[in-house]
Amino acid sequence: MQTTPLSPEDPAQIGGFELLGRIGQGGMGQVYLGESPGGEPAAVKIIKPSVVDSTARLRFAQEIEILKTVWGARIAQLLDADADAEQPWLATEYVEGPDLGKHVVTHGPLPALLVLSLGATLAEGLGYVHKQGLLHRDLKPANILLGPNGPKIIDFGLAVFAESSASLTAANTVVGTPSCMPPEQANGVKPLTSAVDVYALGTVLLFAATGHLPYHANNIHVLFHMVTDPETAPDLTGVPPELVPLLTAMLSHQAQDRPTISEVVQQCRGLVEAQGLKLAQARRRLTTYTAAPPQHFPTLPTAPMPRNAPLPASVPAASDPATTPRQDESPTLPMVMDGPASDGRPTMRLAAPQQATPTETPVYAAPTAPVAPSSEDEQSPRNAPDVPLRPRPTGRPPARSLRHSAQARRTAQQLREAYAARAPF
Template sequence: MQTTPLSPEDPARIGGFELLGRIGQGGMGQVYLGESPGGEPAAVKVIKPSVVDSTSRLRFAQEIEILKTVWGARIAQLLDADADAEQPWLATEYVEGPDLGKHVMTHGPLPALLVLSLGATIAEGLGYVHKQGLLHRDLKPANILLGPNGPKIIDFGLAVFAESSASLTAANTVVGTPSCMPPEQANGEKPLTSAVDVYALGTVLLFAATGHMPYHANNIHVLFHMVTDPSTAPDLTGAPPELVPLLTSMLSHQAHARPKVTEVVQQCRALVEAQGLKLAQARRRLTTYTAAPSSEFLTLLPTAVSEGVAPLAPTRSHPADAQPADGPPFAPGHESATEAESTLFLTPPQQTPLGGPPGPPAPTPLPPEDKSDEPGPSNPQDVPRRGRGTGRPPARSLRHSAQARRTAQQLREAYAARAAF
């Protein structure tokens, strides 16, 4: 995550955490990069003084309690919190890396294989949340951080217990991010089920693969109408064909027609294995791909590319998303997705563009990985399958070469040079 310097009105310390810079802000609070007395980096979220009231304190206390409940490798863990302080705050582990939205807008959509890895990883993380009887309710690209140890889910400010029909929101209002919201949530139905998170994950995977959301509108009321209208199908333009059946089922208008998160994991796994890879291999490729910027692949991997390690095929870009380098940040007709909560049919929220990137960059080759402990070819397109006599020797593999080890070391050193900690 990128940080900016503290402003003169920012506190120097919150709780026991020294504040080092600003990470970002939302509708209710400011998020800082902090450091514990023992040197542990943390993301410190503080409620804005202008919105501190009994309702915001209650919602913030609920978020703290939920963070105490959820667990798993894909969840940014709670470190400390104080909902009763003059300015309520909480601190979670700091994830060094951009959110998915910023990564796609900067580098373009992910290859299909990496989208499947992302889907399996986040779906499995959501499964642990759902086992606790909880729903996230606001899964979106900005709430998925691409860290050095894989993607993590953040921001449980809107999370609720699945069986609860109670709400901290005023009557006739809906909270969440409209472009990632399923029809039942947009309609204000209660109680909600785990299907809302499956739908939101479908929008996230579509965005990761294409750079656009399933519904596009410049007006928030039009956007809500499109989301809730069963006759308006989601826009899957540019989605790789192998992903379309999965995305279609996840974005089903009817909640009962969507797969469970465990089924999403299984389907992603099957599609990855159909390409001759293990899911663990695809996950490592995802982490390496998102950790190193495109420019470093070209400078660090010239030998690997010349020796025949083919990159994964890039996804197809959305035709409407192609923009000149100095063009607008998103294509005309794309919605501006809100980073904060939005209110249906009341005051339109301040909006931040989350549309397609200004034209994806040229495909970037992926670095090789050490797979000496794993069977199978490094790229199923390059190496013939077993039992197929092609009469040609298999493509040269780097998995045991000194060059592969040197390349991996270069990548680690380059990442360490960029990391703040």
């Protein structure tokens, strides 16, 4: 998540969490990047002083109780909270990574295979929420964080228990995001069912695949009319053909026509397996792709090449990281130099299959520092230049990196090997 500096009016700490920067804000709350006394990063949410009243406190207390209830690998977990403090606050697990909306706007839609992986992962996470008798009610691209361990669902501020018709919302008002809201929620129908989250997940997957939502209008009243009108079909322009049946069903106007959340998981799984992959492999590719999309893979400075120097046989042709297996899959996924980038430097891309040797011991250095030499590097001449990596794209705190992941260590080793293969010494 992107952070900005604290402003003079921001507190230095809340509930024992030291505040390091701003993550985002809404109409009622402000979210900070915090750090616990033990050094654990956290997303710390407060109610703005201007809106702290009995109703806001009650809603905030409800969100805390719901976060105590929900669980699962795809949910950002509650760390601590105090709804009775002078300035109510809660702290949840900090997920280092952009939200899905920002990722798609910056890098473009995801390949169909990765959309299916995202769908199965999020649907399974929502299934755990529904087993607790809860509904999210506000699933949207901004509430999906693409972390180093996969996507996670955040913001249960509008979550409710599925069978309850009670609400903290004033009469004749609808709370949520209209462009991701199912017709029954927009019409104020109560009680809602798990079908509302199936519909909202459909809008998230549509956005991931195309970069747009099912309905869009400049006027909020026109948008609500489009959402609630059974004759106005959702806009599926640009959806890959293999995803059309699934998204059409998930975005059905009538709740009873939508698949269940478990059926969404199974349908995504079936479409992935039809392409010859296991769902676990597709999930790993999704995490690799969103953690370092192609245009943000590290690049190396251009080194002079001897004229007519052939590439070594061990360097295969480059291919798409979204469709090439990782190193822990079969086949492997090395990095190779693949011609000049727009700034004149050769780029590093994921390559076609290449078997790793059992004796490899990859070493990884932070992206902002020169790469430490391996044992192979020490055999090179002493005046061999260091190979600096480009800084990681801005928007994430530099102190939190993927330096400890196996994929990062492999990438660093492969960068050094590809550079050494083409160096003039």
